[in-house]
Amino acid sequence: MVENVRDLLKAHEGIKREVYLDNENSTMVPQEVVDTMLPYYNQQAYGNPTLTHKPGWEAFETIMESAQKISKFMGAKILEEITFTPGATEANNLALMGAAFANKHKGKKIVISEIEPINVLHVTELLQKFGFTTTKIPVDNEGFLDLEKLKKAVDKETALASIATINNEIGTIQPVKEAVEIVKGKNPDALFHTDASDAYGRILFNVQDLKVDLATVSSYKILGPRGIGALYVKEGVNVDKILEGQIGTQKLWPGVENTPLIVGLTKASELAFEDFEANIGHMRMLRDKLVDGIFAKLTDVKLNGAKGDKRAPDNANISFLRCEGEALTIELSLTGVYLSSGSACSRRLLQPSHVLVAIGRRFSEAHGSILMKTTRYHTEEDITRVLEVLPIAVNRIRGIVGSTGVD
Amino acid sequence: MSRVPLPYTQKVLDLFRNPKNLGKLEDANVISVAGNPACGDMITFYIKINDRAVIEKISFESYGCAANIATASIVTEMIKGLSLESAWKDVSWKKVTEEVGGLPSVKFHCGILAVGAVKRAIRKYYEQKGSAPSWIPKELTFEEKQALEEEELAEKLSKRLKATEEK
Numbered sequence: 001m002v003e004n005v006r007d008l009l010k011a012h013e014g015i016k017r018e019v020y021l022d023n024e025n026s027t028m029v030p031q032e033v034v035d036t037m038l039p040y041y042n043q044q045a046y047g048n049p050t051l052t053h054k055p056g057w058e059a060f061e062t063i064m065e066s067a068q069k070i071s072k073f074m075g076a077k078i079l080e081e082i083t084f085t086p087g088a089t090e091a092n093n094l095a096l097m098g099a100a101f102a103n104k105h106k107g108k109k110i111v112i113s114e115i116e117p118i119n120v121l122h123v124t125e126l127l128q129k130f131g132f133t134t135t136k137i138p139v140d141n142e143g144f145l146d147l148e149k150l151k152k153a154v155d156k157e158t159a160l161a162s163i164a165t166i167n168n169e170i171g172t173i174q175p176v177k178e179a180v181e182i183v184k185g186k187n188p189d190a191l192f193h194t195d196a197s198d199a200y201g202r203i204l205f206n207v208q209d210l211k212v213d214l215a216t217v218s219s220y221k222i223l224g225p226r227g228i229g230a231l232y233v234k235e236g237v238n239v240d241k242i243l244e245g246q247i248g249t250q251k252l253w254p255g256v257e258n259t260p261l262i263v264g265l266t267k268a269s270e271l272a273f274e275d276f277e278a279n280i281g282h283m284r285m286l287r288d289k290l291v292d293g294i295f296a297k298l299t300d301v302k303l304n305g306a307k308g309d310k311r312a313p314d315n316a317n318i319s320f321l322r323c324e325g326e327a328l329t330i331e332l333s334l335t336g337v338y339l340s341s342g343s344a345c346s347r348r349l350l351q352p353s354h355v356l357v358a359i360g361r362r363f364s365e366a367h368g369s370i371l372m373k374t375t376r377y378h379t380e381e382d383i384t385r386v387l388e389v390l391p392i393a394v395n396r397i398r399g400i401v402g403s404t405g406v407d
Numbered sequence: 408m409s410r411v412p413l414p415y416t417q418k419v420l421d422l423f424r425n426p427k428n429l430g431k432l433e434d435a436n437v438i439s440v441a442g443n444p445a446c447g448d449m450i451t452f453y454i455k456i457n458d459r460a461v462i463e464k465i466s467f468e469s470y471g472c473a474a475n476i477a478t479a480s481i482v483t484e485m486i487k488g489l490s491l492e493s494a495w496k497d498v499s500w501k502k503v504t505e506e507v508g509g510l511p512s513v514k515f516h517c518g519i520l521a522v523g524a525v526k527r528a529i530r531k532y533y534e535q536k537g538s539a540p541s542w543i544p545k546e547l548t549f550e551e552k553q554a555l556e557e558e559e560l561a562e563k564l565s566k567r568l569k570a571t572e573e574k
Contacts, residue, residue, distance in 0.1 A: 001511075004414035011420055324447055326472040330415075330423065343447050343472075352447065357568060363561070367447035400429060404451040405444040405470020 015336035019382045022340045023314070023373035024168060027220050029264070030377065036267040037225065040260040049257050050248045059259045063249060066266040073269050074196075074215060074232050075206030083231045083252045084262050088197045088218035089119040091231040092162075094252060095193045095214040096123040098239035099160050100132055106189050107157035110134045113145050113174075114358040115167050117195060121354070124162075132159070141360045142306040143172030150179060154186040161192050165199035165210075169342065169355040169371060170305025171315025173203060180211045191237060197221050197229075201272035202280060202312050213237045219261070223375060224268030228261035272376075279376045284313035286374040286383050291316050293387040298394055304356055304369060316372045317342075319356075319365040322405060323397045328370060331393040337386050342369040364405065415473055416508035422477035427484055432466045437535070439528035441520050441554040443561035444470055448517065450479045450524050456532055460491045474507075474514035478521040481506045491529050492542055498522060500550055516553065523554030 020028060040046065045062045047055025067079040076082060085091040100110065110124050114136045124134040135153045138146050145163060154161065161183045165176050180192045192211075197218035199205045207215050215232040219225055233239050233252065241247075245254030272279060295301055300321035305311055320328070325341025332339060342353030343366065351357070352366030361369070374383075415423075432453035442449035448471045455464035465487050467479040482503055486494040503518040504510050510518060526548055533539040547555065 001414045004416050007417045008415060008420060011417075322470070324471050324475075326413075326447075327423070327476060330420075330473050334424070351564065363445035363447070363564065363568070367444070400426060400468065400476055401470045402431060402451070402468035404440070404468040405449045 011334060012336070015334075017385055018336040018338070019378070019385050020338045021372035021374070021378075021386070022338050023221070023223075023375055024371050025340055026226065027223050027375070028377075029220075029225050029268075030223055030271070032271065033224060033264050033267045037260040037264040040263050045259050048248070049259070059257065060249065062259055063257055063262055066262045069266050070217070070230055070269060071232075073273055074200070074217065074230075075208045076232050077208065077235060081232050081235055083233060083250050084257065084265075085229050085231055085253055086227055086258070088195065088216050088221070088229040090253075091216040091218075091229045092117070092119040092193075092195055093123050094231055094239065094242055095216060095233075096120060096160065096162060097127065097242045098252065099191050099193065099214060099237070100127055100130070101242075102238040102240040103159045103189075103191065104130075104132075107159040107187075108132045109155070109157045109159060111137060111150065111153050111158055111161040111183070113137045113139055113163050115139050115143055115169075115172075115355040116162060116164055117168050117197075120162050120164070120195060137163075139172075139358055142310075143167050143170045143355070143359050144306065144310075145174050145179060147175065147178060147182060151182050151186065154183050154190060156187055158183070158187050158190040161190060162195070163192075164195040164197070165205060165215075166196075166202065166312045166315075167305065167355060168195075168198045169353060170317050170359065171198070171312035172306040173199070173310045173312060176210050176212065184211070198312055198315075201269065201276075202283070202314055207232050207234070214239070217265075219265040219268060222268045222272045223377075225261050225264040228258060228265045230265065280313045282376050283374045283378075286378050286380065287314055287316050287372075289380065289383045290372065290374065290386060291318065293383070294318060294390065297387065297391040302361075302365060304359065304361060314373045314375065316374070317369060318372075319361060319369040320394050320398075321365065321368055322401050323368045323394050324401070324405070325368055325370055327397050327400070328368075328393055331397060332389065335389040335393065337389055337393075339370050339372045341367075342371065343367040413474075413511050413514070415477075415511070418481075418506075418508040419473060419477040419510070422480045422507065423473040426467075426469075426476055426480040428466045428480065428487070430466050430468065432464055434464070435466075437528045437532045439524050439531055441524035441527060441558075442471070443558050445561035445565050446557055447471060448475055448520060448557065450475065450521055452479075452483070452524050452528055454528050454532075456491065462486050462489055462491065462494060471517065472514070474510055474517040475520070477507050478503050478510075478518045479524075482521045482525060486525060491532065492540070494525060495529050495542065498525060516557065519550050519553045520557065523548075523550035523552075526551050527554070 045058035049059035193214035325343030435453035
């Protein structure tokens, strides 16, 4: 199997210009971030932050300073509200399971949207085994939550609601503040979690302003290292830990704190938030150039998700009719343009993206979808390059499709 | 279920990049389709069968992933020039998979779909003629059944989707 992959890699030899747009699924880590992390592996603060020696105290100081910075960036009140986890998946698991278990005496109903990420969706399925039930609130064809249905779904038994601030696939910015007001208005005891993985560093986001109880942040989505994330838990909110082990400086996540990764997340946050307006302006400008260019060069194209300023500045999700997405990702890879697809084939699941299905896209439209995210490091030349090769690739795949696959 | 990178073989990649016998065939006397766009997996074969029941020309169109395109293309190469009887008996999905140097297991269904479409075409040809030779069993073969199952699944999914929309 690895031999085949080596052959596939060989087929890419000679590519002169590469453009990586698959920032939904993983990201490159800027050298600045890596350089900041490196000393923490073997020069300083490599001790266990709970122990009584210099490297331990250094680690403790570093982690507390990081938590302080992250809490500021999220709009939290105190640094103790931040728990570092090995990623957004773990943070979402901790938020949902931990809050559900700690508050089960108040009720066993959970409310989410139909387009929550898999690491929320699947956790609620797991919670069914423990007697919790989940109501999924539908969204409209731009992906906006149906607030009326949310209002109807929340009652005295509702323990928890979880609505992502920005949908990771289609970039729709949810009216989280209104949703919190609705949930708390009907049940002041109900907790509200938001997965802010796609919002942190991309839009103005403040946990106190939104009045959420729990919020998830992902490191790699702001070009930090993989393997680290954070969960905000508002002071006074009860959450059970979900893993057992040696407790360190954090009461909600056992094990030895990963200081270099925490430093990486913090540095990536600093880079995202200094010149924040310029950063997101750059992402938006390139994203618009990309989307406008695709619409100008190709017919039978649809934008998936919200339009205008209710869309994340980095997100471009486009369906090409009569074009299968996995084939397109391979075709483009061979030209040095890397992106992902919501096609069933590409996801290697039987069904295409549940998000695209929820916003009313036909299966064939979902199979022909691609997802691209711009970053502050992309250049206009990158986008020009994508606009050169993408229409050629789409047209070649459409040529293979012919009149087959039109529904 | 784990998700591994799809380790397509060189042969699959070559056929994906340069598919053989692609497009419509003007003088086809049998056209057969298998799969459904809802599954993101669909193949059409255009076949010209001559009076001696030999596949004289064949071409394909494919809506699907790289494996779908590659298996459809290799099938056209494998059965061109064969008698219908030989195409029926000698071309199985396993052979097709071997011919492309192997497929990841999640992509076996692509080869199955391609062979299902061929068997459908042969059945259709004899249906058009009004009589079928004895080597065609009344019961559907494995590949034809699998193609049908995939189409039924697509139908079910589409229905469920419509039902949700109406709610």
